[in-house]
Amino acid sequence: MSDSWLWTQWSRIAGESAVSREVWTDLVARWSEPQRTYHDLSHLMFMLRFMDDYGPVDDATAYAAWLHDAVYDPTSQTNEADSAALAEPILTALDRGELTDRVRELVLLTATHEAPDDDPQAALLLDADLAILGQDPQIYLRYVEAVRREYAHVSDEDFLRGRSEILRGFADRERLYLLDVVHGVLDEPARRNIAAELAVYDARD
Numbered sequence: 293m294s295d296s297w298l299w300t301q302w303s304r305i306a307g308e309s310a311v312s313r314e315v316w317t318d319l320v321a322r323w324s325e326p327q328r329t330y331h332d333l334s335h336l337m338f339m340l341r342f343m344d345d346y347g348p349v350d351d352a353t354a355y356a357a358w359l360h361d362a363v364y365d366p367t368s369q370t371n372e373a374d375s376a377a378l379a380e381p382i383l384t385a386l387d388r389g390e391l392t393d394r395v396r397e398l399v400l401l402t403a404t405h406e407a408p409d410d411d412p413q414a415a416l417l418l419d420a421d422l423a424i425l426g427q428d429p430q431i432y433l434r435y436v437e438a439v440r441r442e443y444a445h446v447s448d449e450d451f452l453r454g455r456s457e458i459l460r461g462f463a464d465r466e467r468l469y470l471l472d473v474v475h476g477v478l479d480e481p482a483r484r485n486i487a488a489e490l491a492v493y494d495a496r497d
Contacts, residue, residue: 294333295320301340305354306386315382322362330438331361335424342420346474352391353413355383356398357420366442372403407470415470419478422468425485426478432485452493459486 299316306312323333339357343349359382363374376399380392398417401407405422407414424435443451462468463486469475 426482
């Protein structure tokens with residue numbers, strides 16, 4: 293079922309040619325790698341559905357969603373740059389090379405989750421990537437557990453330190469979500485989830 297749905301989503305922007313199928317197969321394989329327990333196909337599908345719900349979504353933004361974690365190594369500091377580098381060969385193969393610069397730009401924005409004020413498509417992509425923070429507490433807990441498994445190579449002490457730093461960075465933002473409609477729905481529950489997770493870590497100090 294998920295493969296059929298993902299192919300439908302992909303073919304909407306890339307068509308149904310043999311080249312399109314080949315690229316899609318490669319991307320699905322990338323998103324299915326064994327080191328992924330959160331940044332996997334479920335995350336991609338969640339983002340695509342979210343973007344459809346809060347769209348419209350232009351082709352460049354849709355491609356950016358597919359590519360933004362196409363390279364994912366939990367031990368690497370260059371996942372976003374490495375994922376962005378896939379834009380040129382993939383879009384060239386699909387005869388959509390004119391989108392390369394824009395797709396690369398959007399993918400790189402996922403490293404900081406900051407976008408220009410006048411770029412609603414970038415805001416949509418980034419809000420989709422962080423939408424998990426504003427989900428029901430049970431879903432949020434599963435997300436945290438999945439992220440911890442991805443970082444199984446990191447000690448508990450180092451994970452708590454790094455995770456706390458990231459969460460406090462989000463908590464200190466005036467807005468977690470860039471689109472007004474998303475902000476209105478998800479900002480408050482996201483802040484509750486973040487505060488609850490930080491409270492657990494603070495209790496361990």
